[in-house]
Amino acid sequence: MSIPNINLTTAEWSVMECLWQKSPRTGREATEWLKKSMGWSRSTTLTLLRRLEAKGAVACDDQGGIKSFRPLIRREDAALQETEDFLDRVYKGSLSLMISSLTKKQALSQQEIAELHEVLREMEANPDD
Amino acid sequence: MSIPNINLTTAEWSVMECLWQKSPRTGREATEWLKKSMGWSRSTTLTLLRRLEAKGAVACDDQGGIKSFRPLIRREDAALQETEDFLDRVYKGSLSLMISSLTKKQALSQQEIAELHEVLREMEANPDD
DNA sequence: TCCCATTGGTTACACTTGTAAACACATTGT
DNA sequence: ACAATGTGTTTACAAGTGTAACCAATGGGA
Numbered sequence: 305m306s307i308p309n310i311n312l313t314t315a316e317w318s319v320m321e322c323l324w325q326k327s328p329r330t331g332r333e334a335t336e337w338l339k340k341s342m343g344w345s346r347s348t349t350l351t352l353l354r355r356l357e358a359k360g361a362v363a364c365d366d367q368g369g370i371k372s373f374r375p376l377i378r379r380e381d382a383a384l385q386e387t388e389d390f391l392d393r394v395y396k397g398s399l400s401l402m403i404s405s406l407t408k409k410q411a412l413s414q415q416e417i418a419e420l421h422e423v424l425r426e427m428e429a430n431p432d433d
Numbered sequence: 434m435s436i437p438n439i440n441l442t443t444a445e446w447s448v449m450e451c452l453w454q455k456s457p458r459t460g461r462e463a464t465e466w467l468k469k470s471m472g473w474s475r476s477t478t479l480t481l482l483r484r485l486e487a488k489g490a491v492a493c494d495d496q497g498g499i500k501s502f503r504p505l506i507r508r509e510d511a512a513l514q515e516t517e518d519f520l521d522r523v524y525k526g527s528l529s530l531m532i533s534s535l536t537k538k539q540a541l542s543q544q545e546i547a548e549l550h551e552v553l554r555e556m557e558a559n560p561d562d
Numbered sequence: 563t564c565c566c567a568t569t570g571g572t573t574a575c576a577c578t579t580g581t582a583a584a585c586a587c588a589t590t591g592t
Numbered sequence: 593a594c595a596a597t598g599t600g601t602t603t604a605c606a607a608g609t610g611t612a613a614c615c616a617a618t619g620g621g622a
Contacts, residue, residue: 383524384540387540393446394446400549403549423533
């Protein structure tokens with residue numbers, strides 16, 4: 305399988321976000337970005353990058369000492385994976401159960417609801433699934 | 434705050450499911466249930482129950498040696514918590530982004546879609562949120 | 563040429579999580 | 593009274609995670 309099930313930890317998600325936002329990035333860029341956004345020290349980011357490389361989630365190209373990193377998995381794929389795990393655990397795998405729970409808890413803002421309708425309308429218009 | 438943010442691990446979710454399904458349950462009932470459903474040994478379940486008690490997620494009433502456990506948090510609340518964390522991490526907090534991503538990935542079955550419509554219809558019928 | 567700054571790697575360490583054995587105490591049939 | 597059984601507690605331990613200090617190499621300026 306070309307898209308193996310890779311599970312990202314929360315810290316790893318942050319690193320991936322950095323690379324998904326723009327890639328490739330040199331080690332320098334990545335560490336600086338994450339120092340700003342997360343307050344992490346240089347080594348922390350580099351360690352995470354290594355772990356992600358080991359997992360097969362990022363690749364690193366080394367040209368003359370300087371390394372640059374790029375994601376090997378797409379955000380959508382990671383997100384889908386995460387979503388399935390989550391839905392299974394919390395909502396017995398059922399998306400509609402999730403939505404109806406949220407509405408019951410009144411946890412959806414007017415705006416969310418409007419957007420939902422919008423998405424559903426689009427879904428109807430594009431019955432390609 | 435009376436509903437503190439409690440985060441459950443996957444194993445802890447299993448224990449809570451057991452108690453949410455029926456409560457109170459004696460230690461015995463719980464261990465047996467989880468041995469069946471999860472294949473866990475007695476001690477595993479009891480350890481988890483203790484950890485959950487420490488977290489304030491379950492209470493245990495001790496009458497004459499035998500203990501019985503009951504949840505202190507409701508499933509809906511735990512689920513909502515979990516859902517918020519998840520949505521923030523993966524979909525920038527936006528439910529509609531989640532749904533539209535899923536439709537783009539064609540990750541929804543016909544049935545899911547039908548159910549979604551159903552939920553939305555209900556939502557329209559009950560504009561109490 | 564030699565030192566400093568930059569870049570990446572190695573090692574570390576505490577905390578969490580999953581899983582359970584080992585132990586201790588109570589109860590009860592014989 | 594005692595052994596067997598049931599019930600709960602303590603201790604353990606490996607793997608995973610968050611976080612980073614420390615070390616090694618290397619390239620550029622004095």
